[in-house]
Amino acid sequence: MNRTKDSSTSLRIAIQKSGRLTDKTVSLLQGIGIDFDNYKRNLMVKTRNFDVELLLLRDDDIPEYVQDGVCDLGFVGANVTYESRADVKVLRGLNYGKCRLSLAAPKNGNIKTPQDFDGKTVATSYPNLTRSFFEEQGVNIKIVGISGAVEIAPQLEVADAIVDLVSTGGTLRANGLEELDTILESETQLIQTNMELSPGKKQLIEKFLVRIDGYQQAKKSRYIMLNAPESAVEDIKAIIPSMRSPTVVPLAEDDMVAIHTVIPLNEFWVVMEELKATGASDIVMLPIESMIL
Numbered sequence: 247m248n249r250t251k252d253s254s255t256s257l258r259i260a261i262q263k264s265g266r267l268t269d270k271t272v273s274l275l276q277g278i279g280i281d282f283d284n285y286k287r288n289l290m291v292k293t294r295n296f297d298v299e300l301l302l303l304r305d306d307d308i309p310e311y312v313q314d315g316v317c318d319l320g321f322v323g324a325n326v327t328y329e330s331r332a333d334v335k336v337l338r339g340l341n342y343g344k345c346r347l348s349l350a351a352p353k354n355g356n357i358k359t360p361q362d363f364d365g366k367t368v369a370t371s372y373p374n375l376t377r378s379f380f381e382e383q384g385v386n387i388k389i390v391g392i393s394g395a396v397e398i399a400p401q402l403e404v405a406d407a408i409v410d411l412v413s414t415g416g417t418l419r420a421n422g423l424e425e426l427d428t429i430l431e432s433e434t435q436l437i438q439t440n441m442e443l444s445p446g447k448k449q450l451i452e453k454f455l456v457r458i459d460g461y462q463q464a465k466k467s468r469y470i471m472l473n474a475p476e477s478a479v480e481d482i483k484a485i486i487p488s489m490r491s492p493t494v495v496p497l498a499e500d501d502m503v504a505i506h507t508v509i510p511l512n513e514f515w516v517v518m519e520e521l522k523a524t525g526a527s528d529i530v531m532l533p534i535e536s537m538i539l
């Protein structure tokens with residue numbers, strides 16, 4: 247079946263109106279050059295310089311809006327998309343809004359493994375993911391659907407244990423619960439409708455993805471500049487895990503050069519220490535706005 251719902255040429259993108267994902271999603275969109283304002287007051291905003299309309303929604307509604315083609319793309323947590331079972335394509339994992347959907351039970355109780363859940367009552371806002379997990383384990387549970395404050399359910403004796411999102415684990419600890427196993431590792435994803443899109447929209451999505459990839463790469467990288475004796479250049483090249491060969495520029499001072507290159511952020515401190523040992527000095531690290539490879 248060739249389902250089509252493609253009345254306009256602008257890409258329509260769903261983002262969370264107000265919540266944990268909003269600021270980072272808005273920063274990402276602005277970081278890839280999509281210009282808009284008033285997103286806090288309106289449900290739909292037009293962008294100025296890219297043919298995109300943003301629809302501001304509750305996160306729970308996003309997978310379905312994308313599935314039905316009301317929106318072409320959406321930014322939403324994997325936890326929400328997988329729980330919804332919406333028929334959508336995942337285009338990118340976006341490395342923010344990270345959390346995990348975990349099993350937890352009272353610390354001083356006798357539930358310690360998924361098998362110990364057999365015959366127990368489990369409170370969760372994620373009944374579908376919870377049911378599938380326990381079915382796969384061959385464990386019989388009763389689910390109590392709760393939409394908020396799931397972690398107090400055991401204290402209220404509404405349930406024996408819970409399945410909920412965890413990021414630092416602070417909420418579980420504060421409620422005397424122990425994390426036992428993980429059902430899903432989640433992050434914000436860019437999802438796309440499976441409805442047939444016009445060639446114009448497909449092209450826009452391609453452009454959009456190139457920008458997102460550049461933005462993501464830039465976030466993980468730093469531009470570094472340093473001065474060094476010319477005699478150390480070969481040693482320095484061996485240390486720097488550069489994308490390509492670094493730029494080496496002679497300095498006015500005799501036998502000194504400036505070296506510029508890009509390195510992965512997570513290698514900066516180790517690389518910096520090794521560089522200093524070669525005689526490098528004046529090492530400067532700068533964030534990068536975007537990077538098109």
Ligand code: PRT
Nearest residue numbers: 265266304305306323343344345411412413414415416417
């Ligand atoms: O109003 P709307 O429906 O749009 O928003 P919401 O209230 O349903 O969701 P929101 O804004 O709270 O979260 C949006 C998304 O952020 C989630 O769907 C996840 O993908 C992601 N995310 C990342 C989290 C967390 N981390 C998180 N820690 N969502 C919720 N939590 C909650 C969790 O439910 C628990 O109550 O934080 C508490 C645990 O946190 P820690 O740090 O104490 O472990």
Ligand code: ZN
Nearest residue numbers: 304305306307
């Ligand atoms: Zn929600």
